[in-house]
Amino acid sequence: MKQYIFKVIGVFGLLIYLLSGCRAADPHPTEPQKAEQYTVVEQIQTEGKEAGMTYRLMLDFHEETQRLTGKQEILLENMDIKGPIPLQLWMNAYRYGKKGAFYFPEMRDRIFSKGDSRGYIDIKAVYLEGKAIDYEIEDQLLWIDLPQIEYSKEALHISLDLEIQVPKISHRTGSNDKALWLGNWIPTLGIYQDNQWIVSSYLPAGDPFFTQAADYRLMIATPLAYTVVGSGTEKVEILDDRKITTIEGNDIRDVALAVSRNYKEFIHRTKDGIALKLYSYSLDQKTADAYLKELEKNIDYYGRRIGPYPYEDFDVVETEFMTGGMEYPCMIMISSQNLQDFAKGSATILHETGHQWFYGILGNNQLQDPWFDEGLTTFLQKGYELQADELDAFYKKEKLQMKKALEAWENIALGENLKVYDSWSHYYRVNYRRAALMHYEIYQAMGEEKYEDFLKELYRQYQNKIVAREAFRELCYQYGGKKTVLIFDSYFKKQ
Numbered sequence: 001m002k003q004y005i006f007k008v009i010g011v012f013g014l015l016i017y018l019l020s021g022c023r024a025a026d027p028h029p030t031e032p033q034k035a036e037q038y039t040v041v042e043q044i045q046t047e048g049k050e051a052g053m054t055y056r057l058m059l060d061f062h063e064e065t066q067r068l069t070g071k072q073e074i075l076l077e078n079m080d081i082k083g084p085i086p087l088q089l090w091m092n093a094y095r096y097g098k099k100g101a102f103y104f105p106e107m108r109d110r111i112f113s114k115g116d117s118r119g120y121i122d123i124k125a126v127y128l129e130g131k132a133i134d135y136e137i138e139d140q141l142l143w144i145d146l147p148q149i150e151y152s153k154e155a156l157h158i159s160l161d162l163e164i165q166v167p168k169i170s171h172r173t174g175s176n177d178k179a180l181w182l183g184n185w186i187p188t189l190g191i192y193q194d195n196q197w198i199v200s201s202y203l204p205a206g207d208p209f210f211t212q213a214a215d216y217r218l219m220i221a222t223p224l225a226y227t228v229v230g231s232g233t234e235k236v237e238i239l240d241d242r243k244i245t246t247i248e249g250n251d252i253r254d255v256a257l258a259v260s261r262n263y264k265e266f267i268h269r270t271k272d273g274i275a276l277k278l279y280s281y282s283l284d285q286k287t288a289d290a291y292l293k294e295l296e297k298n299i300d301y302y303g304r305r306i307g308p309y310p311y312e313d314f315d316v317v318e319t320e321f322m323t324g325g326m327e328y329p330c331m332i333m334i335s336s337q338n339l340q341d342f343a344k345g346s347a348t349i350l351h352e353t354g355h356q357w358f359y360g361i362l363g364n365n366q367l368q369d370p371w372f373d374e375g376l377t378t379f380l381q382k383g384y385e386l387q388a389d390e391l392d393a394f395y396k397k398e399k400l401q402m403k404k405a406l407e408a409w410e411n412i413a414l415g416e417n418l419k420v421y422d423s424w425s426h427y428y429r430v431n432y433r434r435a436a437l438m439h440y441e442i443y444q445a446m447g448e449e450k451y452e453d454f455l456k457e458l459y460r461q462y463q464n465k466i467v468a469r470e471a472f473r474e475l476c477y478q479y480g481g482k483k484t485v486l487i488f489d490s491y492f493k494k495q
């Protein structure tokens with residue numbers, strides 16, 4: 001198998017690291033160090049001013065070829081960035097079709113059930129402040145060297161001419177004869193942390209993406225018969241023989257899109273005024289209503305335990321993603337297959353909805369810390385499905401079963417880089433099941449009341465930010481003392 005590449009690229013990182021001296025290992029493992037509480041933007045924002053990041057896309061959808069062409073603008077406000085800067089081109093993982101390195105072999109038949117198919121993103125030109133500039137493409141990265149022309153730190157405009165090809169596969173981006181959908185598809189700025197850019201290639205394990213909250217505006221032109229759904233609030237206008245769908249999403253971590261001439265739209269407005277919408281090409285009104293009713297309960301539940309869902313829209317979109325469901329801000333993709341079975345479909349919706357909080361509202365480095373988003377989502381999902389005594393019984397049994405479930409793998413520590421996982425089962429058992437067990441043990445050690453306060457404090461402090469491992473650990477210490485931190489640390493040790 002092709003060697004997977006994961007890069008952490010230091011811009012001035014190495015120099016600063018050498019000047020500041022090496023960090024010593026924590027000498028008191030049960031006393032947390034000062035937690036890093038940050039949004040990544042804050043680290044590079046101009047002093048005293050609020051940093052902002054806006055992505056604007058104006059794209060034309062070509063029905064015959066399944067292509068999107070047009071422009072993307074990126075506006076960076078009050079960010080003191082010194083070039084070169086990286087934009088992620090994850091769509092290029094699909095460039096090699098079956099020969100690509102974005103999936104585990106055991107998923108091949110499901111992903112390529114319609115045959116081999118390729119997708120890509122082509123960057124045709126890059127502009128800085130409206131002037132064409134040189135750039136470099138390195139597989140899944142676009143590097144832009146900033147100092148080529150004068151620009152203002154208050155508002156830096158980058159724009160790209162691009163073409164995107166959607167492949168006929170069952171993945172985060174893909175299509176079938178009913179619809180096409182795109183996830184992790186637009187050129188996205190890497191994360192600047194500790195004086196270096198963190199970027200990733202599309203690894204087969206987990207969700208190999210690390211993004212920060214930004215504002216998004218999308219304008220998609222399609223033939224009139226199409227419905228376009230995206231992360232945010234959709235508005236539709238007709239211009240001659242084209243339908244223009246505008247999607248606006250503020251303070252969200254990413255933007256997903258689905259396009260279909262077969263979607264039926266089902267809407268349910270919650271008592272809190274959130275528009276819950278289900279887009280499906282296979283469900284009838286009765287089943288759709290049942291799903292939407294259940295979804296309102298899900299949103300109420302997570303909102304009650306963590307903090308309110310802060311957006312106006314939430315879309316459930318039928319697609320054909322190979323593992324059942326995939327989360328994006330304000331929008332989840334659920335596979336047709338799962339939706340046909342109400343129990344299965346509801347469980348998948350419950351899980352992906354939980355990610356609105358753990359990954360979306362509360363961000364984490366998914367390349368390193370999926371124990372946070374997958375672990376907490378899985379644990380809270382169980383809290384919805386089971387009564388308190390059943391939850392205790394479940395995790396008592398799970399603890400016994402875990403040993404056997406993990407015996408095939410040497411590396412079962414949490415907090416490892418995604419490249420250590422050799423199969424989806426390996427990743428799943430460590431970051432969903434074992435991590436959820438850890439969260440259960442933390443919950444048990446804190447006691448129910450303290451744990452509920454802990455979740456709410458997490459939400460209060462880190463909404464639209466990144467929860468670093470050390471920050472989570474410190475909050476565990478505040479709410480559960482040393483015994484809770486000992487539980488947390490034990491899961492990160494190599495066995």
Ligand SMILES: [Zn+2]
Pocket residue numbers: 351355373374377
């Ligand atoms: Zn998940």
